[in-house]
Amino acid sequence: MAKIGIYGSSFDPVTNVHLWTASTIAHRCKLDKVIFLPCSNRRKDKDMKTEDKHRWHMLKLAIADNATFIADDYEMHQNAWNVYTYQTMEYFKKQFPGDDLYFIMGADLLVDIGNGEWKYSEQLIESNKFIVMARGGIDMMKTIAHSPLLRNNDDGSRFHLVDKGLSMEISSTYIREEFSRGGEPRYLLPESCYEYIKKEGLYR
Template sequence: MKRIGIMGGTFDPVHNGHLLLGRQARSEYGLDEIWYMPSHIPPHKKDHRITDVKDRLAMLELALEGIPFFSVSDFEMKREGNTYTAQTLELLKEEYPEDKFYFIIGADSLFQLETWYHPEKVMELTSLLVSGREYDRAGRTLDQQISYLKSVYGAHIQVLHNPEMNVASARIRDMAARGEDIGELVPGAVAAYIREHRLYQESR
């Protein structure tokens, strides 16, 4: 049985925070592999045009090159229509019945989890590894949110104790659109790809 961490998202673009989370999850919880799984059509991302699939996959391949036990998965890319985490986890369980999956998310996602498509299935089918111990939302701490989800859904949730990183894909897109240096926020090969292909320029 393999212990596999799943990093989902649009990765538009992938950044150093994504890599930090993967490394922390693998080292802290003894995972065998980390799969970076970009969404095909994420149903909750309506605030900006999602970069073409081939570009997001290419940036991920560049970012993960040479990192042992990290790989890009096109599992969601191969599906048509909206891609929901609950459905993805069901399909993964069918295809890899012997393996145990850990879904890696940020604290903000844990507070939004009940708004997801069939959140009860998400919490039934996977263990959640959550980053952001000091996160607080609407007067509820991360520890309180974890306790709540455990009591209501029987969720299995553990905290990732990674260093804080003030980096977000939206900020990187804005910086790239203004022609600012993003070299400290993304792997060098990804920054070069964004420049060469003039990604995010249309948002200027």
């Protein structure tokens, strides 16, 4: 049985922090694979700056030299207004029957799910396991304790809480802003992605 983490984000662009986070989680949680899952640029809840084809190409460049990392474009091909994390996890469970799957997310998303702000929150929590990364000073244990949905499904294996140990919060937004303002974010993202952005004139 393999242990697989599902790591969803816009990756607009993928950053060195994304890669470092995935590598840290894979190491600490003994994951065999981390699946990078970029969302569609048709999502109504995100103001996407880049076409899917560019984000997909940069992601493939970024993870090319790491056999633990896999890119999957499943959500890019869905109707963005109808795809939810619960459905995505059901899809991957069918793709990897018998394997142990975890949804990787930040503590801020744990708060949102615990408050019932996600579609199919109950089904998602009841039928999946989660790796939750510390973020923004959020008390993850208190978040679980204060949510009836989370605490009543906390069987000791439902939530794997991870404090990365370093506060590295350089965001894709910051990198886009640097490119647009003539800044130099070269060492905040993979060199191959930096060169691709310059070549294609992205984020101007």
